[in-house]
Amino acid sequence: MxxxxxxxxxxxxxxxxxxxxxxxxxxxxxxxxxxxxxxxxxxxxxxxxxxxxxxxxxxxxxxxxxxxxxxxxxxxxxxxxxxxxxxxxxxxxxxxxxxxxxxxxxxxxxxxxxxxxxxxxxxxxxxxxxxxxxxxxxxxxxxxxxxxxxxxxxxxxxxxxxxxxxxxxxxxxxxxxxxxxxxxxxxxxxxxxxxxxxxxxxxxxxxxxxxxxxxxxxxxxxxxxxxxxxxxxxxTLMSAAMRAMVQTLEQLAKDQPRDSLMDFGDLRKRIGFDDYYAESEIYTSSARTVKDPH
CATH class of the missing domain: 3.20.20.60 (Phosphoenolpyruvate-binding domains)
Known part of the structure; x- marks a missing residue:
């Protein structure tokens, strides 16, 4: 490797x-x-x-x-x-x-x-x-x-x-x-x-x-x-993230719409939730085949 x-x-x-x-x-x-x-x-x-x-x-x-x-x-x-x-x-x-x-x-x-x-x-x-x-x-x-x-x-x-x-x-x-x-x-x-x-x-x-x-x-x-x-x-990335967070906090403080948020589905996918759930499927009881030892 x-x-x-x-x-x-x-x-x-x-x-x-x-x-x-x-x-x-x-x-x-x-x-x-x-x-x-x-x-x-x-x-x-x-x-x-x-x-x-x-x-x-x-x-x-x-x-x-x-x-x-x-x-x-x-x-x-x-x-x-x-x-x-x-x-x-x-x-x-x-x-x-x-x-x-x-x-x-x-x-x-x-x-x-x-x-x-x-x-x-x-x-x-x-x-x-x-x-x-x-x-x-x-x-x-x-x-x-x-x-x-x-x-x-x-x-x-x-x-x-x-x-x-x-x-x-x-x-x-x-x-x-x-x-x-x-x-x-x-x-x-x-x-x-x-x-x-x-x-x-x-x-x-x-x-x-x-x-x-x-x-x-x-x-x-x-x-x-x-x-x-x-x-x-x-x-570059930290500056962009900090600016977005400051702007969103200002909107939240003023009870304004948060208009620059990532879609929740995309957020979960990018963090890795979808991959986690897909990989974990093989470990669920419904995915296993249990054979009679006799």
């Missing part, structure tokens, strides 16, 4: 861009798969918001993150990339994080070079560790993979914000040299910078498109022409 990591490797081997809506919980991941997208990502921003109702500022623990990743990966059959943040400690913690995310069912895990506690890549106040510490994190992540964790390593640098694009590219090139499978240079500020990023190495690159963020929201055609292999949309 093909593993999640093998599924992701096969996607990355295709010379094309893959659109990746990001999930913040198991239900949103199911909707991504039902919509026909080939992969998803557990957004740290959305996971923190949905699980603990708090901003993505390093408040979730390693155990909470792995548990959340396991729930999401278990709800879908498409490969899911997990957000491993800074690895939750030193290089040995990074190894544990990578192994834990692999056992949770993640196809890949993202490890970044921010100072702990980390911050969302498009919010103020973020800083990165020195080069050698950043390199040690990726060395440790690759070592965990080489020691048997069936998972890809997505290496992220946030150095563009504080030190400029040249430093970010230096780090990305070294990450690739150390064995990272996918590269992610966060928050480039122009199409020209994005082209420079993709030209800097032979690795598959991921673009992170945050509506209202620092990176240009380019069309998929342009992103593919630039050379990106994955286009991640980390906040």
């Amino acid at each position: 093909t593993t999640p990591a093998d599924q992701l490797r096969a996607l990355l081997a295709q010379p094309r861009l893959h659109t990746m809506p990001c999930a913040y919980d198991a239900l949103s991941a199911k909707l991504v798969e039902q919509a026909g997208f080939p992969l998803t990502f557990m957004t740290g921003f959305g996971a923190s918001a949905s699980r603990i109702g708090a901003p993505d500022l390093g408040l979730m623990s390693y155990g909470e993150v792995v548990d959340h990743a396991r729930n999401i990966a278990g709800a879908v059959s498409i490969p899911m990339i997990g957000d491993g943040d800074t690895g939750y400690g030193n290089a040995m913690n990074v190894r544990r994080t990578v192994a834990g995310m692999a056992s949770a069912g993640c196809a890949a895990v993202m490890i970044e070079d921010q100072l702990a506690p980390k911050r969302c890549g498009h919010t103020p106040g973020k800083a990165v560790v020195g080069r050698e510490e950043a390199y040690d994190r990726i060395r440790a992540a690759v070592d965990a993979r080489e020691s048997g964790a069936d998972i890809l390593i997505l290496a992220r640098t946030d150095a563009r914000h504080e030190h400029g694009l040249a430093e970010a590219l230096t780090r990305a090139q070294k990450f690739r040299e150390l064995g990272a499978d996918i590269l992610f240079v966060e928050a480039p500020r122009s199409e020209a910078e994005m082209r420079e990023i993709c030209a800097a190495t032979d690795a598959p690159n991921m673009a992170n498109i945050v509506e209202g963020g620092e990176t240009p929201d380019l069309s998929r055609e342009v992103l593919q022409d630039i050379g990106y292999r994955i286009a991640a949309y980390p906040l």
